[in-house]
Amino acid sequence: MSLPTSWHRRHILSLSDFGLEELNTVLKTAQSFQEVLSRRTKKVPTLQARVVANLFFEASTRTRNSFELAAKRLSADILNFAPGTSALSKGETILDTAKTFWAMGTEFMVIRHQQSGVPATIAAEMDRLGGQVGVLNAGDGCHEHPSQALLDLFTLSTLLNPENPQAESLTGKKVAIVGDVLHSRVARSNLYSLKTAGAEVHLAGPPTLLPKSFATYGAQIHWQLEPALENADFIMTLRLQRERMEQQLIPSLREYHQSYGLTHERLKLCQLGVKILHPGPVNRGVEISSALMDDPGLSLIQNQVTSGVAVRMALLYLMGSHGQ
Structure with missing residues (x-):
């Protein structure tokens, strides 16, 4: 070795x-x-x-x-x-x-x-x-959360180049990060590593959970989901950090899912070979549908754990x- x-x-x-x-x-x-x-x-x-x-x-x-x-x-x-x-x-x-x-x-x-x-x-x-x-x-x-972002980078680069995973393999790839960016340490670390790797990072979420200030990380900001998903190569959906929310920042979990939840139907906007990541634990039916989460052809969630x-x-x- x-x-x-x-x-x-x-x-x-x-x-x-x-x-x-x-x-x-x-x-x-x-x-x-x-x-x-x-x-x-x-x-x-x-x-x-x-x-x-x-x-x-x-x-x-x-x-x-x-x-x-x-x-x-x-x-x-x-x-x-x-x-x-x-x-x-x-x-x-x-x-x-x-x-x-x-x-x-x-x-x-x-x-x-x-x-x-x-x-x-x-x-x-x-x-x-x-x-x-x-x-x-x-x-x-x-x-x-540095180790989470590094394992995400390893998961993606191994998928793109199994024999010789390198950060540069993500250069020019569109990565959408969707959800509660405001409270997410995972999103912050991933923004640093993905931008260093040369990825094109798009953030999507409701204005209450995605301040304009995140543009300073070099990411593009979207308050609607569709522009972030369009032609995306990878999507990272984030857990709603309800334990960190000091006030009611979304109308309801149902409405959040209707506007920002990932489903098979919404992935039609993405690149054909799009893959889904989630740092876990997952709120099924909120950030992502159960059917999509358990779809081995699209989900990299278990790969992330490994x-x-x-x-x-x-x-x-x-x-x-x-x-x-």
Whole structure:
């Protein structure tokens, strides 16, 4: 198994400053680990005896389990944190929690938090302490979700070029991102990675969930669905972040689906080989019809879940190679 070794980041907090070479390093490394995952023996000793702490201050199924499985496949020792059974309930601060894991010898912290900026704050504290701890942002508030965007990029580039997935394969491809862009950390990270890859990104959603300011990312803004779907090569539909909405931003779920929900009928506007992505969890019948979600000829949703383990193995491996 041939793995790239040129990597200069201890932390992975945002994709805003990722260059094309770095994106391709992640893709190449993930491809190597995807091959490992296809074997009968799916484990490698790459991070043997090194400690990965999953600090998930916010509920998660896919991301948390994907990171845990990725760490196990790399033979790491794993510490899992759940706020409900921690000293946070006794008044401990988030930084005190992180320093406790640091004192136990943790070398990688995978952090998910409902507030933007928490992973960056913990990374700065780890740097101040002078250790070699790498911090990976597994989703913070409405800020970013780098590993999700990278697994989306891997899913698409592998589809376009199975033998040699590269970000450049998306150059000139039209990608529509539909839904609750305002509250979506997934959308923000994908905007950075897709624009760096050269894709033509279109955003669609109701004005209350898609401010004009998102045009500064280099995307085209649509408040109706049809212009975004026209001749699209790929569509990423986003979950309505109802838990993040402080006010009623849509009339009803039924009306949202009527205006912005993806169906087989609406895909007739797209390119013939269009594919659908969704970061999950899915509100069936809201963002996307059940029939479309379960259509193996159109949906890449399960591919995304499978790609997640290989990509997160790649990220932990690359972080572990920093300074080695």
